[in-house]
Amino acid sequence: MKFFIDTANLEQIKEMQELGIIDGVTTNPSLLAKEGAEPIEQLVKICQIVDGPVSAEVVGLTTDEMINEARDLAKLAPNIVVKIPMTKEGIKAVKLLEVEGIKTNVTLVFSQNQVLIAAKAGASYISPFIGRLMDNGQNEIDMLWESMEIIRAYDFKSEIIVASVRNARHVIESAKMGAHIATIPFSVLEKMFKHPNTEKGLEVFLKDWEKLQAQLKK
Numbered sequence: 001m002k003f004f005i006d007t008a009n010l011e012q013i014k015e016m017q018e019l020g021i022i023d024g025v026t027t028n029p030s031l032l033a034k035e036g037a038e039p040i041e042q043l044v045k046i047c048q049i050v051d052g053p054v055s056a057e058v059v060g061l062t063t064d065e066m067i068n069e070a071r072d073l074a075k076l077a078p079n080i081v082v083k084i085p086m087t088k089e090g091i092k093a094v095k096l097l098e099v100e101g102i103k104t105n106v107t108l109v110f111s112q113n114q115v116l117i118a119a120k121a122g123a124s125y126i127s128p129f130i131g132r133l134m135d136n137g138q139n140e141i142d143m144l145w146e147s148m149e150i151i152r153a154y155d156f157k158s159e160i161i162v163a164s165v166r167n168a169r170h171v172i173e174s175a176k177m178g179a180h181i182a183t184i185p186f187s188v189l190e191k192m193f194k195h196p197n198t199e200k201g202l203e204v205f206l207k208d209w210e211k212l213q214a215q216l217k218k
Contacts, residue, residue: 001176001179001181001182002023002024002164002173002180002181002182003021003022003023003027003181003182003183003184003189004022004023004024004026004052004053004055004095004161004182004183004184005022005024005025005026005097005183005184005185005186005189006025006026006027006031006163006165006183006184006186007025007027007031007186008027008031008032008034008035008042008046008184009031009034009115009186010042010045010046011051012186013025013046013049013050013051015048015178015186016147016189017049021052023049023052023053023181024050024052024053024054024055024183025028025045025046025052026055026083026105026124026127026161026163026179026183027054027055027056027057027105028048028055028057028083029057029059029178040076043056043073043076043077044076044077045100046148047076047077047079047080048077050079051079052079053079053080053081053103053125054077054079054080054081055081055082055083055105055107055125056073056076056080056081056082057084058070058073058081058082058083058084058085058093058108061089062089063089063090063092063096065092066084066089066093067096067097067139069082070082070084070093070097070102070104070143071100071102074102074113077201079101080103081104081105081124081176082097082102082103082104082105082124083104083105083106083107083127084097084104084105084106084107084123085094085106085107085108086106086107086108086109086110086117086118087112090106091106091117091118091121092163092173092192093171094106094110094118094121094122094123095121095122098121098122098123098124099122100150102126103125104124104129104149105124105125105127105128105161106118106121106123106125107127107129107163108127108129108135109126109127109128109129110128110129110132110143112143112146112147112150115128115147115150115151115160115171116150116207117120118158119150119151119154119156121159121160122157122158123162124157124158124159125159125181126147126151126158126160126161127158127161127162127163127183128143128144128147128157128158128160128161128162128163129163129164130144130162130163130164130166130170131145131163131164131165131166131170132164133164134166140175141171144160144162144173144174144176144177144179147160148160148177148178148179149182153201159180159181160179160180160181161180161182161183162174162179162181162182162183163183164191165182165183165184165185165188166188167188168188168192169193170182170188171184171188171192199217
């Protein structure tokens with residue numbers, strides 16, 4: 001399973017990249033706005049940190065607007081993937097952009113029907129927002145299971161990016177069903193490293209080692 005980090009923060013990206021566990025990055029207008037930097041410059045800097053796919057989202061609503069933005073974004077770096085919203089206008093843009101060789105990531109996906117449509121349009125990636133489904137009281141895991149079954153049944157080229165991840169359990173459930181990618185917030189990645197027994201075990205080992213060293217000195 002590939003791990004993407006869902007952030008536009010350079011320090012967070014650098015930290016996880018140095019650990020060697022990050023395969024790509026996803027951003028969106030909200031994440032870029034949070035950093036307060038010029039968006040295009042920030043995207044270029046991110047692409048300089050990671051070699052894997054970096055998703056950058058269009059803000060236009062018509063097919064023509066999306067295509068023009070996508071072409072400009074694709075020029076920033078060879079690893080740019082253009083995020084396109086799951087709308088009729090967006091799907092038309094996806095079809096045309098993929099023919100041009102510009103990779104797309106269909107975003108704001110909330111149903112199996114939307115997954116199927118995006119896959120048929122030839123999207124490189126599809127991003128179901130499972131956390132937001134959970135927030136609305138819907139069964140996000142069943143939706144993801146069925147989405148993966150659809151992708152496998154017809155051997156679509158699209159890869160599923162599990163998005164809007166709320167906790168480590170979402171990552172584990174995604175891995176169990178063979179989801180291609182999970183894009184994970186920095187805070188969730190941090191928690192995935194930790195377990196109280198690891199810390200306790202390390203403390204015991206160090207105390208025993210110190211005790212041994214003290215005995216040897218005697």
